Amino acid sequence: MDSLLPWFTYLGSHFAIILFILLSFIITRKRKLFRSLLLLYGIQSAVIYSLKYLIQRERPLFILNMGDRLSKGPGEILDPSFPSAHAAYSLIMATLLSTWFPRQKILFYLLAAIIAWSRVYLGLHFPSDVVIGACLGYGIAKAYLKILMEKEIRESHLKRGN
Secondary structure (H helix, E strand, C coil): CCCCHHHHHHHHCHHHHHHHHHHHHHHHCCHHHHHHHHHHHHHHHHHHHHHHHHHCCCCHHHHCCCHHHCCCCCCCCCCCCCCCHHHHHHHHHHHHHHHHCHHHHHHHHHHHHHHHHHHHHCCCCCHHHHHHHHHHHHHHHHHHHHHHHHHHHHHHHHHHCC
16 A cells, blocks of 8 residues: 555646646637636635645644655645645546546545545545545535536526527
8 A cells, every 4th residue: 555555645636636627628628618627726726725824734744753754855745734635636626527427426536535545544634634625625616516507507598598
C-alpha cells in the first residue's frame, strides 16, 4: 500500500483536476463547458483555501513530528490540513463524471473514496479533513450542476418564446 497509495493520492491534486478540465474541453470542444469547469474549480478552490487558512489546522505528520517523511522538493506540503483539497477535487470529478456517465457512477465514487482515504493513510490529513473536503466537493459540484441545469432550462424557454 505504501508504494501504491501515493499514486492514487495524486489523482485528487490540482494537476489532476486541471488535466480533467482540459481533457473535457479537448473531448467535447465546448467552450461553455470549459468555462463552467474552470469557474467550478475556482469556486471550490476559494472555499477550500479560505477554510484552510481561516482554521489553520496542522497536518498529522507535523503534529507527530514525522514531517521529515515528506520530500523537500516542489510537492512539499505547506498549506494547513483542514479541509482536504484532494478529497474535494476528487469528489468534484466523481460527481461530474457520474452525471455524464451514470452507469459508471459507483466506480467514480469508489475511486474518489480511495483518493480521500489515501490522504489519511499517508498521514497528510485527519479523517475529518477528508470527510469535510469530500462533502464540500460533492455539495458544491451538485449545487453548481443544479444552477447550470436551471439556467439551461430558462434559456431554452426563452429561445422557444415561452
